[in-house]
Amino acid sequence: MSKTLLDELIEAGEYVLPGTTACPGCGSSLALRYVLKALGKDTILVIPACCASVYQAIYPKVAFNVITYNVAFASAAAVASGVRQALDYKGYEDVNVVVWGGDGGLIDIGAATVSGAAERNENIFVICYDNEAYMNTGIQRSGSTPPGARTTTTPLGKVVGFKKPMAFLMLLHGVPYVATANIAYPTDLYEKVKKGKAVKGFKFIHIFSPCPPGWRFDDSKTIEVARLAVETGYWILWEGRNVEGKIEFKLSPQSKPYLDPSKRKPIEEFLKYQGRFRGFKEESIRRIKEWMNIQWNLVKSMLRLSEEK
């Protein structure tokens, strides 16, 4: 990492104040530190029901040092659209309007809302920290839970369904910037948010955010688990833009080597760390690999589309 970037990160200060009520080792609060460092103080967070709506702590105190608007579960992207339109009307176009929510609120119940805001190309960020289940309510399965994962509503492991490819869905909406990120690579997340900030229009960032109590691993292993996700090819880091009717797609350097399956660590290395996959059946591994194939095939198609003139 270059000297100046680290200095920049230190100088950016902290907008997440210590003393949140997040679980020890929480991926989400770590991610939020970098999102806010990249965006700065002229930012409004619109937060639907999710872990962040609780870990910001209790009235009359809050652990976030930016304007934070807590809203109903499915409504965040629509509330943010209204905030954006009002601010623009009044001439405050350079204020960042950011939806910060979990996979439940942005990929399940809020999917239509997020899709609508994307279709209208609202000049907002929708940033999803994906802990792969409804964690705030005690670990229930969501559309983002991977096959085979144990949750309270899939006690024998998720048998029905895959994992919604939300970032690809967003890219297909024709929006100017979509990226995936991972808390093991905070500077990558920071730079992606900064790139999004420079773009006018709808921005979607999907952050892989491991959850120690939900995925059942020791608090200290959050970064390790996150890194393994990339190294096994399970989580793919990429950026996509729609520019004048053309998709421009780029694999991030951290994920580029894993385009070649032989370079990936075996998926079992990622799975075995996590209690939610303990005693996993062969069937689950097969389905996860199937899903990963679909994702990498999508990546390859996007790369091909990108190359076409």
Next chain:
Amino acid sequence: MRMEIRDVITGNDAAAWGARLSRVEVIAAYPITPQTTIVEKLSEWVDKGEFDARFIAVESEHSAMSAIIGASAAGARAFTATSSQGLLYMMEMVSWAAGARTPVVTAIVNRALGPPWNIWTDQTDALMARDAGWIQFWASNNQEVLDSIIQAYRVAEDKHVILPAMVMLGGFVLSHTAMPVVIHDQEKVDEYLPPYDPPHYVLNPKISKPFAYGNILFPWDYAKVRLAIQKAMENAVDVIKKAAKEFHEIFGIWHGDLIKEAYTDGAEIVIMGLGEVAEQAEATVEHLRQNGLKVGVVKVRVTRPFPKREIAKIADNVSHVIVIDRNISFGWGGILAGEVKATLHEYNVDTPVTAKIMGIGGDDILPEHIEKIVKELIK
């Protein structure tokens, strides 16, 4: 707009004019019969550059209410319109708007609820929202639709209130029926309705230091914060009266404030109803009075805050009250009748109340039906 226009327009066009004259800044729109022409009219004006506002064509009614909550919280005057299923779909956010203390105004074109599908008028939809913390106005003619939207902003944004408000108009009977309406001079409206200046909070880091709205709190704090809505509703009673009075002074038009009485002097029987039901009753009563029957009408113009004192006082001076409900609460009966009965009990008024449910799903309420009820009562 340099002077007023006298035209013959539908209730929906009147609602659109009400929003335009109120200089709304952000409009969220989603279609549903019979409200759709309100947002279509606004869209036309905005696209043609005749009206400077932001128009968000959202993907659902839930998002329509969400969007105007966001817009209002960021300091803009915001508006949307809906009916029936749309109102029920957004109901979570309707309740949210009151707790968020965003003084938005929504036009509700009353329509029957399904299944089965029915697009005609019925008041049950908006009455289902009566517990949400919104101020509720019921318009009985198209002039009142236009004027009530302007008054609604005036009341909603008053610093002693700061609550959202809805203005109801009957589906098809008002929304699609053309009536003579005075479209006021914009400058006169500006005199009556100043720009929205939020006294409480605004989502804008250029104006406000950081804060969080609505994070989790303990039950004792919740009670205090939520009961503030009740206090605001209590304040609203006087604010509504003042707003109506000043409207009359500037525009020379009187629709009543919380209620509007007609033919109540010396009345022995009084008929109460909401919106076009009261207007129909008034037409009937005019005829009955000519035949010597001592009947009067009370148009209940506002259902929240409920005009308890006003209704109790009138009921105390008559021998009988008839309430006509174009709605029903299953397992209970007519909603307005229920509230009137409870009011009379609270104020120790023992005047009997006859509750009639009529016109459900847009079925006609004709003067002869109302006349029949009165005549039966007299016997």
Next chain:
Amino acid sequence: MDMPAKEMEEHLLLPISLPTKGAGGKTGSWRVFRPVIIEEKCVKCMMCWMYCPEAAIEVKSRKEVPKINYDYCKGCLICMEVCPVKAIKSEREG
């Protein structure tokens, strides 16, 4: 307006919270183990500061050893895991 109107009259009592360090209390009390930086070993790479989910590690400049704020450190020990030179050890609380 510079500040939201938190304490207005009764009808406008709002659920507005202000940014505070320790909004969730002294979360340091959650610890079972505490991370301790071995100053002599620290190479000031700032990795511990980077990966602390709580922003409980304070860094003023890259010339100083980072300082753990034990009022709020929850003892997740991520810092210990990510330190490339094993300059952080864990000690049992109490």
